[in-house]
Amino acid sequence: MILKLQEIQKNQGETIRFIVEEENHGILKEKIHALEEKLERQEKRIRLLESQIHDVRKEEQDSGIPVNDKNRQSSPPCNASETTSTRIRDVTSRTSMLQKRIPVALLSYTDAVNPAFYAYMSAAETAPSNHHILVFDVAQTDNGNHYNKFSGIYTVPQQGTYVFAYTVFCSTGAYLNVQAVLNSDVIDANHCNAQGADHGRSTTGVAVIRANQGDVVFLRTHPEGQLIGNVESSAIWSRSTFSGWKLD
Known part of the structure; x- marks a missing residue:
């Protein structure tokens, strides 16, 4: 029995790794495309x-006076070269700042959206077996597309507290x-x-944890013990x- 459970756990671990690798590959392609754009x-x-x-430089060469002072008969005398040079320095400075911001934009792109998801089952899961990942197949909210509605696995996009x-x-009479x-x-x-009850019951759990980028989180049935009934939804x-x- 123990050997069988170990074999099931090993096979499930390999399946999870394959799914995560495929999912990460698809997400990475989408992010690269967005960053290229x-x-x-x-x-x-x-x-x-x-x-x-x-x-601006061409106008300086052609006219010898600042562009803003053209056709202004009442303008006081000024140093055309100095004023135009000031404008050139201003535009050049803005260009330089923009160039420096490009790598910052690339690095911060994945942080632009707060990671969050909410998913539910569209139908009941009939008599789930031990060590079975529960799949919530309708992703109503999925900021960043990090939840896989086909595998039931959420891949952590950033290090932090979640x-x-x-x-x-x-179902009625169930014990899961x-x-x-x-x-x-x-x-x-x-x-x-829900054993002994005349209707179904529910249970709720919450966990606050530190997680690293690339970690996976999912819900499963217990690996051991008897499971009775269905997951209703x-x-x-x-x-x-x-x-x-x-959270942070």
Whole structure:
């Protein structure tokens, strides 16, 4: 029995690693595409500013007076070269600042959206087995697209403190043990006991944890012990849900 459980755990671990690798690959491609578009916009802005510098210098050469003082008969005498040079320095300074901001924009792009997600099951999970990952297939909120509605796994996008919460409904007469897991560590555990009841019951758990970028969080049934009944859920009535968000 122990060897069988160890084999199941090993196979599930390999499956999780494969899913996470595939998910991270897709997210990385999307982020690279978005960053390339952002960089292209920044480069266009730089070219525009450089063109403005060129125009100012050309006007200085052609007229010998500042552009702002053209056709102003009442303007007091001024040093044309000094005024134009000041404008050139101002535009050049703004261009330089923009160039310096490009790497900052690239680095901060993934931090632009506060990581958070909320998902629920659209239908009941009938007689789940031990060590089974619960899949919440409707992602109503998913800032940053870090929750996988096909695998039920959330991939942590940034290091920090996170809150993870869940509610699981079970059918009449059911007894289900569930665990919230960070990588391979159980961070919360609970049970839904509807034995002897004339209707279903629910259980809710909350965990506040420190997590690193690339960590995975998911909800599963207990690896051992007898499980009785179904996980109940529907879009209209009682929803079994899984959610999380970053605190800092």
